[in-house]
Amino acid sequence: MSSAHDFDFFHGEWDVRNRRRTDALDPDSAWEEFPGTSRCLPLFDGAANLDEIDMPRLSAKGATLRLFDRATERWSLYWASSVTGTLFPPVTGRFEGGRGEFHGDDTYDGKDVRVRFVWSGVSRTSARWEQAFSVDDGETWLTNWTMDFTRPSGTHGE
Template sequence: MSTAHDFDFFHGEWDVAHRRRTDFLDADSGWEEFGATSRCWSLFDGAANIDEMPVNVQGWTGLTLRLFDRESELWSLNWSSSRSGKLFPPVIGRFAGERGEFYGDDTHDGKDVRVRFVWSGISATTARWEQAFSVDGERTWLTNWVMDFTRRPASGTPSA
C-alpha cells in the first residue's frame, strides 16, 4: 500500500550520475553520461515534495513536483525543465514494497509514447530512477534515462 510518506527517503541533498540515450526512441543509439546535484524537500506533511536538480554541465535545471492523492493512494510525478518552462504530463502510480512504478502518456519527437518511471535500489544513501518509453502499447519498453543517486554528506557536521 502506498502512503503519503513513500518519498521521505528522498528528502535532502544528492549527487546524481545520469546515463541517458542520445535518442530516446532508438535502442541502437549511444549513451551520454553527466553529473548533477539534487535537493528535495517535503510539503503537505509528506504528501508532496519538490526536488530541484541543477545540471550545470548541460546548462539546465530540472524540477519534479510529486503529489500524493489521499483518496486514490496514488502519486503523480510532474516534471519540468528550465529549457522549456513547461510542465510535462504526469506519470501516476505507487510503491509496492521497495519499488515504485509510475505510468503516463506523452509525445516524443512527434510520436505518442507510454512513459514509465521506476524507483528502486532505495536505501539511506542510494536510490535509482529509470525512465522507459513504449511505442507499442506496453509490449516492449526502451529504457532511455537512468539516474543513480548518492546522498551527499551532511554539511557543517563537526568531525569526531
C-alpha cells in the same frame, strides 16, 4: 501498500550520476554520462514534495512535483524543464514492495509515447530512478535515462 511517506527517503541533498541515451527512442543510440546535484523539499507533511536537479553539462535544470492522493493511494509526478519552461503530463502510480512504478502518456519527437518511471534500490543514502518509453502502448519498453542518487559526503538526508 503506497503511503504519503513513500518519498520521505528522498528529502535532502543528493549527488546524481545521470546516464541517458542520445536518442530516447533508438535502442542503438549511444549512452552519455554526466553528473548532477539534486535537492528535495517535503511539503504537506510528506504527502507532497518538490525537487530540483541541476545538470550543468546540459545547461539545464529540472523540477519534479510529487503529490499523493490519499483517496486512491497513488502518486502523481509532474516534471518541468528549465530548457522549455514546460510542465509535462503527469505519470501516476505507487510503491509496492520497495519499488515505485509510475505511468503516463506524452509525446517525444512528434511521436506518442507511454512513459514509465521506476524508483528502486531505495534507502536513506542511495536510490535509482529510470525512465523508459514505449511506442507500442506498453508492449515493449526502451529505458532511455537512469539516475543513480547518492548522498554527498557527510549528509544522511533530513
